[in-house]
Amino acid sequence: MSYNTLRFSEVTVGDKLPAEDIAITSSLISCGALATRDFEPCHHVPKVAQEMGLPDVFMNILTSQALMARFVTDWSGPEAVMKALKVKLGAPNVPGMLMTVTGEVADKDDSQQVITVKVLGENNIWGMHMEGSVSIQLP
Amino acid sequence: MSICDKSAIVGIANTEFSKNSGRSELQLAAEAVRDALKDAGLSPADVDGMTTFTLDNTDEIELARAVGIGDLTFYSRVPHGGGAATGLVHQAVMAVASGMAECVVCYRALNGRSGHRYSSGVSGPLLTADAIHWGWYTPYGLMTPASWVAMYSQRYMHLTTDCQDAMFEIAQAQRDYAVRNPAAFFYEQPFSREDYDQAKKIVSPLKLLDCCQESDGGSAVIITTAERARDLRHTPVAIKGVGQAAAANMESMTSFYRPEIAAIPSMDIAAREAYQQSGLSAADIDAAVIYDAFTPIVLWQLESWGFCEPYTAPQFVLDGAFRPDGRLPTNTHGGQLSEAYIHGVNGVVEAAKLVRGDSVNQPAKTVDHVLVTSGVGVPTGGALLGKL
Amino acid sequence: MTPEQRQAFEEGLYQFVGRSLHPEPKRSYDTVNGAMIRQWAEVMGDRNPAYTDADWAASSARGHLIAPPAMLYVWNQEGYAVASTGRPGDGLADLVAYFDSHGFTGSLGTNVDQEYFAEAKLGDAIYEDAVIEEISEQKSTARGLGYFLQTLAKFRNQDGELIGTQRFRVFKFIPPEVPAQEKPESATELELPTRIQAPRGQDNAWWWDACDEGRVLIQRCKSCQTLRHPPRPMCGECQSTEWDSIESSLDGEIYSFVEMHYPKFPGYQYPLIVAVISLAEGTRLVANVVGIDSAEVRIGLKVKGRVEQVDEKTMLPQFYPVDAAEVSA
Structure with missing residues (x-):
């Protein structure tokens, strides 16, 4: 990632973020769950997930949140201060899928120097996995 | 013989409209029928005929048992989705005028939002002629009602001027009626041109506010003989004429192979039939309920029913025709865009109210004759209502 | 209840x-603590130095890691x-x-x-x-x-x-209640979604079979020579059930079109343009228009089609604006 940070003045409503494809693997799901201290068996034991009607372990919410946050700060740079992260969850992410994340600047609050980026993560099997917004304060 | 004035609407009712009725479609239908009978001052025992959509999930005999309706001598169903709206009137009128039944219940109830949603698209495992028909379109992505209507709309916009403005005017005029209709889903929720322009794209050229809602609810209408109607509680609403038609070269929603697709020949025929039966013409019609699954389809119907010349409906609408003091106050309940989508049968209820003088947005002028139409793109129809 | x-x-x-x-x-x-943060950052692929690069953080506006x-x-x-x-x-x-x-x-x-x-x-x-x-x-x-x-x-x-x-x-x-046999057994059953396949029956399978081989056919009445599409078992002009077919040149122009936005369906690529194409042979065909910016599509545009594999299972005619087709041909 770039160590440069976008300036508030450089950003325009409607700016699109570079899209990113994230391969959903068993490792990402299980290790993501553990890195967020989420030890629910459905995120690391396939059989438990299957009993819930899913083909395999599925991504936990805190990993989805993390990926959405990173998608925006990768673009903004490290001096951005995160103010809000709002995630609506859709279809599960399961190993073997590819999630495409896209984003667009939806709002600029001049008084706080805060921009809000709308983010959408769609997997190639079931469609919308996560959609929401990330608000960051820029210098 | 003409069916004009042989029968009349004597009872009408809607359930409440919502996005989640919390009860079965059978219950919605039963409530609507019960309330329509009560409105008429009739009892379930008076009913001997029933008619609904082929798409309706509630079996007529189940409904009859639920409501306490007794022996039936007439029952029928009308195909083609919203194209059946006034088709129910058509069936009831034929049954009553021919003596096959004396008192016919027309009903439609659906959990169109909380249950099966039509916007979710078509596909199915059965190898029927209908499935093969959809197979010419679904692989390319054309699979929702909005997508089919948008194809006609693009063509119509190409051949007319100011069509986009007229689509907005239709949507907003109807919303303004709904704002004053406590039963409407969008009661007290107006929108602006900016809201309309900024709304989510559904299938270009259609945006969100060009599209009707998906609703839960039920509507029912009771039709009986003119003689009997005179003795009942309300001003009888006579059926002056009712037409139904499937014009040549028809496909369900995808009649893309006619010489010109920016027109609806099925409705032209239905209009001709209804005008002939009634002896009325467009000049006699004071108000209308025009099927409005999407804004552009309202325009084409105005041309079919002779309110204006082909490809001039945008100008007719932009002259304020649909407004309370306009030439043709239309969809005074808010329509399916803004009251509720009960497949046009809430429109038949509203048309009857307009003749009775009971609409929540009753125009100031005298309303002698009201047009109500069915969904288009499919085989369709329309009815002319008036005082007995 | x-x-x-x-x-x-x-x-x-x-x-x-x-x-x-x-x-x-x-x-x-x-x-x-740094250990849990590092673990999190590694898995999430987050290389933000504000979390893990102490030297950078010390020199940043914050002055420390967060x-x-x-x-x-x-x-x-x-x-x-x-x-x-x-x-x-x-x-x-x-x-x-x-x-x-x-x-x-x-x-x-x-x-x-x-x-x-x-x-x-x-x-x-x-x-x-x-x-x-x-x-x-x-x-x-x-x-x-x-x-x-x-x-x-x-x-x-x-x-x-x-x-x-x-x-x-x-x-x-x-x-x-989910019947046991409907539960997927494993992730290996996950397949990339494709476009919805047209059901193939007696009256239309021949058309789609030809499409799979890269050809778009138009049904022709053997008795009166009238072309018809979509295929039907009988000629509406002379009621003959005898027919053969001709291959379309796929030269045409856009008669009407739409752009699909919502809802989006798995297996379809967006932007997605669907058009009614007037073919040079005189019949119409519904198909996709590709290789053109959505804003450039208009009624009357000359297009040239070719049958392409759009996903693992599906061959479909796709129409390009005539200029682009010439460039890529």
């Missing part, structure tokens, strides 16, 4: 609103007990048990909204104070019948400073 049962259930249910999850603010098991804000809830998670001895009881567990005992065993997180008021630093202890904020009225969704419940957690540091809040919304529902 009878109306009486539902009323009794809901009376009990709404008693939970306002209850705290913990008798007093629950302290994180560990203070904010915890990733999205880790807000991580510090107070229960940990391995959840997988071994079972999730320790709290106010939420009581509510979940109440739901489960009435058949609302399904559970689906629907929304997580976090707001941040300060950035957590290494060494901070995080105190979580959470309540059941809201339980909705009964809702019927595609998942089933149930209730949305929302918790509000506030996270403070050791100085009582509010670091952030989290609203977590969960749908508790009665899951529909």
Whole structure:
């Protein structure tokens, strides 16, 4: 990632973020769950997930949140201060899928120097996995 | 013989409209029928005929048992989705005028939002002629009602001027009626041109506010003989004429192979039939309920029913025709865009109210004759209502 | 549930609103630390130096490392007990048990909204104070019948400073019965979605079979030579059931078109333009228009088609604007 940070003045409503494809693997799901201290068996034991009607372990919410946050700060740079992260969850992410994340600047609050980026993560099997917004304060 | 004035609407009712009725479609239908009978001052025992959509999930005999309706001598169903709206009137009128039944219940109830949603698209495992028909379109992505209507709309916009403005005017005029209709889903929720322009794209050229809602609810209408109607509680609403038609070269929603697709020949025929039966013409019609699954389809119907010349409906609408003091106050309940989508049968209820003088947005002028139409793109129809 | 049962259930249910999850603010098991942050950053692929590069952080506007804000809830998670001895009881567990005992065993997180008021630093202890904020009225969704419940957690540091809040919304529902054989056995059954396949029957299979081989045919009446599309078993002009076909040149122009936006269907590529094409032979064909910016598509545009493989299973005619077709030919 770039160590440069976008300036508030450089950003325009409607700016699109570079899209990113994230391969959903068993490792990402299980290790993501553990890195967020989420030890629910459905995120690391396939059989438990299957009993819930899913083909395999599925991504936990805190990993989805993390990926959405990173998608925006990768673009903004490290001096951005995160103010809000709002995630609506859709279809599960399961190993073997590819999630495409896209984003667009939806709002600029001049008084706080805060921009809000709308983010959408769609997997190639079931469609919308996560959609929401990330608000960051820029210098 | 003409069916004009042989029968009349004597009872009408809607359930409440919502996005989640919390009860079965059978219950919605039963409530609507019960309330329509009560409105008429009739009892379930008076009913001997029933008619609904082929798409309706509630079996007529189940409904009859639920409501306490007794022996039936007439029952029928009308195909083609919203194209059946006034088709129910058509069936009831034929049954009553021919003596096959004396008192016919027309009903439609659906959990169109909380249950099966039509916007979710078509596909199915059965190898029927209908499935093969959809197979010419679904692989390319054309699979929702909005997508089919948008194809006609693009063509119509190409051949007319100011069509986009007229689509907005239709949507907003109807919303303004709904704002004053406590039963409407969008009661007290107006929108602006900016809201309309900024709304989510559904299938270009259609945006969100060009599209009707998906609703839960039920509507029912009771039709009986003119003689009997005179003795009942309300001003009888006579059926002056009712037409139904499937014009040549028809496909369900995808009649893309006619010489010109920016027109609806099925409705032209239905209009001709209804005008002939009634002896009325467009000049006699004071108000209308025009099927409005999407804004552009309202325009084409105005041309079919002779309110204006082909490809001039945008100008007719932009002259304020649909407004309370306009030439043709239309969809005074808010329509399916803004009251509720009960497949046009809430429109038949509203048309009857307009003749009775009971609409929540009753125009100031005298309303002698009201047009109500069915969904288009499919085989369709329309009815002319008036005082007995 | 009878109306009486539902009323009794809901009376009990709404008693939970306002209850705290913990008798007093629950302290994180560990203070904010570099090891957990590094692990998180590695898995998430987050190379933000504000989290892991101490030298950079020292020279940044902040002057120190911070915890990733999205880790807000991580510090107070229960940990391995959840997988071994079972999730320790709290106010939420009581509510979940109440739901489960009435058949609302399904559970689906629907929304997580976090707001941040300060950035957590290494060494901070995080105190979580959470309540059941809201339980909705009964809702019927595609998942089933149930209730949305929302918790509000506030996270403070050791100085009582509010670091952030989290609203977590969960749908508790009665899951529909899934027949055992319909459950997918393993992820290997996951296939990339394709376009919906046209069903093939006696009257149309020949057309699609030719399409699979790269040709678009137009049905022709053997008796009166009238072309017709889509295919039908009888000629509407002369009622003959004898027919053959000609191959289309796929020269045409756009008669009408739409652009699909919503809903989006799995297996379709967007932007997605569908058009009615007037073919040079005189019949019309519905097909996609590609290789052109959506804003450039118009009625009357000359197009040239070719049959292409659009996904693993599907061959379809795709039409290009005539200029582009010449360029790429």
